[in-house]
Amino acid sequence: MAARRRPEVSRPSRPHLPMRPLWRCRGCGAEWPCQPARLSLLVEYRDDRTALLVYLGTLMAEAGAQLSQLNGHAAPANLTERFLSWARAR
Ligand SMILES: [Zn+2]
Secondary structure (H helix, E strand, O other), X not given: OHHHOOHHXXXXXXXXXXXXXXXXXXXXXXXXXXXXXXXXXXHHOOOOHHHHHHHHHHHHHHHHHHHHHHHOOOOOOOHHHHHOHHHOOO
């Protein structure tokens, strides 16, 4: 336990973070949140699922606005699935 006080030191050099405004993963290029990003979010927010959903909702709104500007039309229809459905408590 004590050895893992600073997990950021051992993180890979290409973390799974969103690349705006495309909302692709900087680490693996998949649509963000990619699987590794989802897993680390679930770990990070394991004690507060509500906070995770609020956070993801904020990101989804931002992504929707940026992606719809890029596309020149409405935001992709699957954003709720992509950002929120997997994070809901079951
Ligand atoms: Zn990734």
